[in-house]
Amino acid sequence: MQLVRQKRPSSVNRINRGVAAVLLAAALGTACAAEGAGPPGTGAAGRHGGQEQGGQERGGQGPQAPQARPRTASGALAAYVERFRREHAARAAAARRWGLRRTPLLPPDPPKVKPEITFRKGFEVGDPSLPPVFTTVPTRDRVVFLTIDDGAEKDPELLRMMSELDIPYSAFLSDYLVKEDYGYFRRMRDLGVALHNHTLTHPYMPALSYAEQKHEICGQQDVIERHYGKRPTLFRPPYGNYDSDTLRAARDCGIKAVPLWTAEAFPDRMEWREWDRDLHPGDIVLTHFRGRGDWKGSMADMVRQAMDTITARGYAVARLEDYV
């Protein structure tokens, strides 16, 4: 079965979840207030619906929820539960089709206000006004972010897989690889993926002068704007290596933040930065556009490994640009 893609599936789902949370809360609130005087089954249906979501809807809205008219709420709730059941079945089918062990968890609604990003401790270069270098987004949401670097492997299967699974990711592109096929990343952009800056030629930045570093970063800003219509706001230095000139150059090229990573995904394993070898809310996961020539598997194998790890540890993948 092919998933029918909605034009903006993530936003639509999020809006639906927002509406549904109110409806669920209203139905539960009504049932509680009426102590059994409401329409039979409303409360049970609400709780059952909540369980079916696997704990995805946000808690804490019940007591503040407005009291809806029971008939309206239960009708809309039933429609929502049915719709959610269908969407969940489609997501589970996509996960099975792509060989994932578990159905990926849905992320919560994006934050209304983006968190303030600051330098990770020990990653500062002296001037706190420079674009912050960080590895984890400050959030309590049980989400992580998937970022894919360089651009060597241009696997059409990856585009299909991520679309059908509806998993967001961000690409950090280096022109010396991307220029082999700008069209591949245009298709990626058209699927809603944000394209960010990873320099023109992927050099070890601290070995370069300020002017050379600025050329690497501003030059890639120009390339991405020329081919994809938008100047990135995020920059990742090759190998994660930078100095104060790198961050000054990034700032002078219009970069707002410099996300690094806490974990790196391969087809056969994860590599960890943190001592506990685990994921944490807001962690950024790095991987690469690589194929069988570079590592033990395909892009799809890498996604399977990464998603099985992320889902098994109770995290959803959220969109980095919703938080940063």
Ligand SMILES: [Zn+2]
């Ligand atoms: Zn790289």
